[in-house]
Amino acid sequence: MTPVDPVGRSAGTLTDRARGLLRAERVATRSGWLQAVHPVLTLFGIGGLIAVTVTFDAPGPPAAMLGLTIALAALSRVPLLTHGLRTAVPMAVSLVIVAPQAVLLPGETLSGPLTVPGVTYAATFSLRVGASVSLLGLLLSTTRFASVLGALRTVRVPRPAVALLAITYRYLLVVFEELSRLVLARRSRRIRPASLRASWREAGSLLGTFLLRALDRGERVGRAARSRGGTAGRTYATRHGIGLADAAFAFVVFATVAAGVLLP
Structure with a gap:
C-alpha cells in the first residue's frame, strides 16, 4: 500500500x-463503577439519561450531561482519550450538519450573519448528540454484550x-x-x-x-x-448481585432525571 x-x-x-x-x-472486565452495576440497572439508567438528554432545549443542560458522562467514564476506568474520540467525531459531524441553522434562524444578531437563536440551536443539538453518544459508549464499554442481551431478556x-x-x-x-x-x-x-x-x-x-x-x-x-x-x-442468564454501586448509580440517575424534568 x-x-x-x-x-x-x-x-x-x-x-x-x-x-x-x-x-x-477489556474495559468491561475492569474494576470500575459501572462494571459493578447490575446490567439491567445500567440499561435502564443509561436509557433514562439519554431520554432526558434529548429533551433539553438550551446548551447548558446537555453540556452538564456531557460532563457527567466524562466523570462516569473516569470512575469506570474507561480510557478517556478513546472515549473522547468516539464522542467527538459524531458530535463534530452533527455540528457540521446543523451549522447552517446558525445563519438561517431569525433573531438577534450575534456576529455577522450569525444569530443568537441559530447559534444556540446548533450548540444545543451538537451537545445533545455528544452526550447521547457518550452515554451509549459507556453502556457498550462497561457492559459485556452478552450481559446487555441478558438484561433485555430479563425485562421481557x-x-x-x-x-x-x-x-x-x-x-x-x-x-x-x-x-x-x-x-x-x-x-x-x-x-x-x-x-x-x-x-x-x-x-x-x-x-x-x-x-x-x-x-x-x-x-x-x-x-x-x-x-x-x-x-x-437461548436465554442469556446472568448472575449479578445488588450492592452499593447499584444504589449510587440509581441515585445519580434519579437526581439527574429529576433535575432535567423539574428545572426550567
Missing part, C-alpha cells in the same frame, strides 16, 4: 477500528428482537473480516504505486465486490442457522 492509496488506507483503518471496537471487552424484550440483535452483532464481525480479506488481497496484488485518481477509480470495484460477498455470506449464515434449529436463540 502506497502513501497515495486512500482507498486501501481508509478501508484498512475502518476494518481494524471496527473489529477492535466489536471485540474489545421479545425473544426474536434479542435474537436479531445478537445475530446482527455477530454478523458485523463476519462482514468486517470479509472486508479485511479484500483489503489484504488488494494490497498483495499491487506491484507498483498507484495514482490518486486510479485509487479512487478502484474504490467502486472494491465496494461492489464487498457488497456481493457480504450478501453471499449472509445467505450462508442464514442457512447454517436454520440447519441448526433456527435463530430463536
Whole structure:
C-alpha cells in the first residue's frame, strides 16, 4: 500500500477500528463503577439519561450531561482519550450538519450573519448528540454484550428482537473480516504505486465486490442457522448481585432525571 492509496488506507483503518471496537471487552472486565452495576440497572439508567438528554432545549443542560458522562467514564476506568474520540467525531459531524441553522434562524444578531437563536440551536443539538453518544459508549464499554442481551431478556424484550440483535452483532464481525480479506488481497496484488485518481477509480470495484460477498455470506449464515434449529436463540442468564454501586448509580440517575424534568 502506497502513501497515495486512500482507498486501501481508509478501508484498512475502518476494518481494524471496527473489529477492535466489536471485540474489545477489556474495559468491561475492569474494576470500575459501572462494571459493578447490575446490567439491567445500567440499561435502564443509561436509557433514562439519554431520554432526558434529548429533551433539553438550551446548551447548558446537555453540556452538564456531557460532563457527567466524562466523570462516569473516569470512575469506570474507561480510557478517556478513546472515549473522547468516539464522542467527538459524531458530535463534530452533527455540528457540521446543523451549522447552517446558525445563519438561517431569525433573531438577534450575534456576529455577522450569525444569530443568537441559530447559534444556540446548533450548540444545543451538537451537545445533545455528544452526550447521547457518550452515554451509549459507556453502556457498550462497561457492559459485556452478552450481559446487555441478558438484561433485555430479563425485562421481557421479545425473544426474536434479542435474537436479531445478537445475530446482527455477530454478523458485523463476519462482514468486517470479509472486508479485511479484500483489503489484504488488494494490497498483495499491487506491484507498483498507484495514482490518486486510479485509487479512487478502484474504490467502486472494491465496494461492489464487498457488497456481493457480504450478501453471499449472509445467505450462508442464514442457512447454517436454520440447519441448526433456527435463530430463536437461548436465554442469556446472568448472575449479578445488588450492592452499593447499584444504589449510587440509581441515585445519580434519579437526581439527574429529576433535575432535567423539574428545572426550567
